[in-house]
Amino acid sequence: MSAIYLPPSVRHFEPLHMVFSTWVDHLPFGYDLVTALRPKLLVELGTHKGLSYFTFCQAMKANEVDGLCYAVDTFEGDEHTDKYDESVFTSVNDHNRQNYHGFSYLMRMFFQDALRHFSEDSIDLLHIDGFHTYEAVSEDFANWYPKIKPGGIILFHDVQARVQDFGAWKFWDEIRAQHETFTFNHGFGLGVLRKPGGDRSQDPELLKLLFEKPTEESSARLRAFYVHASKHLENNRKLKRLTQGPKSHVSVTPAA
Numbered sequence: 157m158s159a160i161y162l163p164p165s166v167r168h169f170e171p172l173h174m175v176f177s178t179w180v181d182h183l184p185f186g187y188d189l190v191t192a193l194r195p196k197l198l199v200e201l202g203t204h205k206g207l208s209y210f211t212f213c214q215a216m217k218a219n220e221v222d223g224l225c226y227a228v229d230t231f232e233g234d235e236h237t238d239k240y241d242e243s244v245f246t247s248v249n250d251h252n253r254q255n256y257h258g259f260s261y262l263m264r265m266f267f268q269d270a271l272r273h274f275s276e277d278s279i280d281l282l283h284i285d286g287f288h289t290y291e292a293v294s295e296d297f298a299n300w301y302p303k304i305k306p307g308g309i310i311l312f313h314d315v316q317a318r319v320q321d322f323g324a325w326k327f328w329d330e331i332r333a334q335h336e337t338f339t340f341n342h343g344f345g346l347g348v349l350r351k352p353g354g355d356r357s358q359d360p361e362l363l364k365l366l367f368e369k370p371t372e373e374s375s376a377r378l379r380a381f382y383v384h385a386s387k388h389l390e391n392n393r394k395l396k397r398l399t400q401g402p403k404s405h406v407s408v409t410p411a412a
């Protein structure tokens with residue numbers, strides 16, 4: 157009989173850093189993946205206001221993971237986010253220093269220039285969430301794949317976003333069958349890819365659910381679970397706004 161998987165995000169996760177981002181639909185999975193993987197080295201390409209990145213950092217800290225995190229971004233924006241002002245970097249930098257000092261570092265530069273700071277086969281978890289054209293996502297993958305540890309994971313955001321000239325979906329469609337992958341379709345989609353190799357004998361339950369002989373039924377259950385988990389977080393946020401907002405007239409009495 158397989159073990160029951162009780163995702164840690166359900167038990168103890170409330171995002172510390174809530175900002176607007178379409179990554180909002182994947183927060184519980186991001187938290188659970190970092191908790192399960194316990195990465196020694198985590199790199200994000202594309203951080204903007206930090207929603208995904210600080211979810212990863214929060215999981216590292218809450219679970220006392222002994223690892224390093226790097227957020228690579230020019231913090232200037234691109235044609236999809238539009239150019240943004242310096243206040244974005246200031247606020248990300250402040251939150252990082254106040255909460256994740258000592259293990260999380262911002263690398264304010266182009267992805268291309270960050271490459272030389274990382275060795276081959278060294279990264280446990282890479283999140284690709286930069287510029288979203290087909291060409292840019294292909295280039296990020298080709299440049300960074302050699303840096304991933306055997307058995308390591310790459311996340312791709314927006315693999316279902318068929319808007320403007322976004323092309324992550326097209327790239328994902330091309331490569332998903334050639335690799336070990338799992339796709340979350342909700343929100344704008346999140347692709348999870350695992351590099352071959354590595355010792356899998358100690359794989360945590362979440363990795364087994366994602367990659368170890370998933371059936372259509374088990375995959376559908378996992379997808380449904382994370383749709384509900386993100387809705388649950390959203391409802392908690394709405395309730396909090398209603399009950400704790402400065403102009404709130406609502407009081408909630410605990411059930412008898």
Ligand SMILES: C[S@@+](CC[C@H](N)C(=O)[O-])C[C@H]1O[C@@H](n2cnc3c(N)ncnc32)[C@H](O)[C@@H]1O
Nearest residue numbers: 177179202204207208229230233266267286287
């Ligand atoms: C979609 S946003 C990241 C969203 C973020 N992960 C979140 O949780 O909301 C993309 C970011 O990638 C950055 N970016 C795009 N291309 C880049 C490049 N070649 N080098 C560095 N930063 C880049 C942009 O400045 C922007 O902040």
